[in-house]
Amino acid sequence: MRILLPLLLLTAPVLGQDSVPMTLDPAVSQWNWSGTSSLGPIVGAPSTNFALSGTMDIELGAGVLPIAVGQLVPGGVATVFPDLHGEIPNPFTFLPPLATIDVVGLTLEWTSAPFAVTGNGSFSTSATTTALGGTVTVTPLTGGTSVIDLTGTSGTPQGLAGTISQVGGTVTINAPTTGTFSFTDPGTGTSADFTIGGILHASWSSPTPSSYCTAVANSTGLAGVLSVTGSTRIQDDNLAVTASQLPPGEFAFFIVAHNQGFVVGPGGSQGNICLSGALGRYNGQVGQIDTFGTFTRTLSISSVPVNPPISVQIGETWYFQAWYRDQNPGTVSNFTQGMAVTFAP
Numbered sequence: 001m002r003i004l005l006p007l008l009l010l011t012a013p014v015l016g017q018d019s020v021p022m023t024l025d026p027a028v029s030q031w032n033w034s035g036t037s038s039l040g041p042i043v044g045a046p047s048t049n050f051a052l053s054g055t056m057d058i059e060l061g062a063g064v065l066p067i068a069v070g071q072l073v074p075g076g077v078a079t080v081f082p083d084l085h086g087e088i089p090n091p092f093t094f095l096p097p098l099a100t101i102d103v104v105g106l107t108l109e110w111t112s113a114p115f116a117v118t119g120n121g122s123f124s125t126s127a128t129t130t131a132l133g134g135t136v137t138v139t140p141l142t143g144g145t146s147v148i149d150l151t152g153t154s155g156t157p158q159g160l161a162g163t164i165s166q167v168g169g170t171v172t173i174n175a176p177t178t179g180t181f182s183f184t185d186p187g188t189g190t191s192a193d194f195t196i197g198g199i200l201h202a203s204w205s206s207p208t209p210s211s212y213c214t215a216v217a218n219s220t221g222l223a224g225v226l227s228v229t230g231s232t233r234i235q236d237d238n239l240a241v242t243a244s245q246l247p248p249g250e251f252a253f254f255i256v257a258h259n260q261g262f263v264v265g266p267g268g269s270q271g272n273i274c275l276s277g278a279l280g281r282y283n284g285q286v287g288q289i290d291t292f293g294t295f296t297r298t299l300s301i302s303s304v305p306v307n308p309p310i311s312v313q314i315g316e317t318w319y320f321q322a323w324y325r326d327q328n329p330g331t332v333s334n335f336t337q338g339m340a341v342t343f344a345p
Contacts (some may be wrong), residue, residue, distance in 0.1 A: 019057040019073050020315035022173060022202035026051040026081075031198030035086055038191045039098050042086040054078040056110055056202060060164075060171065060314040065119060066235040066345040067164055067171070067314070072112040072127055080106040080134075084194065090141070099140045099185075101192060106134030106150065112157075121164050126157040129179070138185040138192075146187045155181065162200065169206040169233065169344035174199065204315075206232060206344035212319075213262060213274030213338040219247050219328040220293060224271075224336030226320060230298060233344045234312055242296040243289075243322035243336050251288055252295045252324035256280040256304060260319055260338065270328060274338035275319050280306040295322060301343065317342040 029052045035042025056076035061069040084103035090096060109132050115125040131150040139145045162175025178197035184190065209232065215223035222245040230240030241254060261276025282305060285297045299320075301312040312318060322336040 018313065018316040019059050019075055020171070020204045021055045021057055021076060022171075022204045023055055024052045024078055024200070024202045026053045028201035029199055031196055033084060033086075033194050033196045035101070035192060035194045037088055037099075037101075037193070038189075039088050040091075042088055042101060042192060042194070045085045045087045045100065048086075050080055050082060050084060052078045052108075052198075052200075053081060054107070058173070060345060062234055062314060062345060065117065066233075067117050067121070067166060069114055069116055070123070070164065071114040072110045074109060074111055076109055077132060078108045078110075080108065086194075096141055099138055099188075099190065102137045102139075103150075103194070104135050104137065107132040117164055121166075122161070123164060124159070124161040126159050128154055128157050130154040136183055138183075138187070138190065140185070140188050140190070142188070144187045146185050148183055148186075155179070166345055170203055171205075171345060172201070172203040174201050176200075206315075206342045209339055209341045211337050211339055212260065214272060215337040216271045216334060218245075218270070218324075218326045218334045220245060224322060224324065224334065226322060226336050226339040228339065228341060229296070232341055234301060234314060235345060237300065237302050238298060239301050239341070240296060240298045241320055241322075241339070242294055243324070244292075244294045246289045246293045246295060246322070246324055246336075247326050247328075248289055248291050248293050250325040250327070251286055252322050253286040254282045254297055254299055254320055255323050256282070256299070256306075256318055256320050258306075258316070258318055260340075267333075269333045269335065270326065271333070271335035273335055274321055278306040280304050280309075289324065295324070312343050314343060314345050 031050050033048045054077045057073050059071045087097035087100045109130045110127050112127040115123050117123050131153045134150040136148040165172050176199050180195045182193045209228040217223045227242050231238045257275035259277040263273045266273045289295045303309040320339045326334050
């Protein structure tokens with residue numbers, strides 16, 4: 001048995017990176033199916049309309065353009081609803097249908113090779129659809145119901161064309177598409193094809209930067225906090241981060257990592273480090289905390305100072321803290337709370 005359900009996406013290399021979960025919009029992604037069989041047409045029982053909900057995962061990469069390349073990757077789960085119900089009408093209209101065909105619990109995932117995005121956001125490629133779950137039940141008039149498990153069934157790659165657009169921190173994919181999945185009832189030998197068509201419409205919005213982790217109070221009696229005052233779009237390369245509630249006149253700088261962590265009092269510090277893995281230090285931007293207890297720097301995201309320096313990729317989340325000196329009562333160091341920042345194109 002084979003499934004041919006073309007969908008979204010995908011030819012230009014994309015680096016391995018964090019994927020972006022695109023949320024399907026059922027209101028826009030309205031679909032319809034039609035069917036034929038060796039016994040005659042398949043009609044909806046009662047309707048041929050359905051929708052898709054859930055997510056599909058995509059990796060996006062920047063180049064000369066904010067979004068230059070992409071790749072559909074495993075991870076998303078799209079649910080077909082309602083279930084697909086059809087029947088093959090009996091030529092003698094006063095008799096029951098020759099067979100009923102029910103596709104129940106169908107969930108889908110799409111994968112593809114990398115693809116290029118043009119300056120106007122269009123792309124043209126092919127994609128492979130895999131059924132993560134679902135069954136086809138064929139019930140002939142003559143009896144002998146057959147149940148076919150679709151789980152793990154993949155189809156032949158199908159051509160797709162669509163657009164990827166961006167407004168602020170929101171990325172949207174729009175791709176009209178059609179496709180067919182086919183099966184043969186092992187009991188009766190009846191073969192059938194379902195053809196589906198509709199619009200794949202999905203979007204992702206980068207979340208607002210959020211604080212995490214517990215900071216320890218410093219000599220001001222308050223714990224240091226972080227806020228993001230610049231852009232979280234990669235194309236702007238203008239991430240301004242501000243630490244506040246710090247001891248005035250002391251020295252500070254920012255640190256960064258690709259993973260959260262929690263270590264109490266590292267190296268004798270009075271604070272907690274909330275990062276783990278390869279740690280980056282913005283040593284070149286060390287400075288003094290101002291008289292209001294704030295410390296602000298615009299941090300490079302095109303050359304994050306881990307070893308070796310790397311560029312932030314679309315959809316990645318990085319974690320930041322400020323590390324600062326304090327007199328409490330002797331010379332010590334402390335850390336602010338952590339800040340999680342997810343980057344849009």
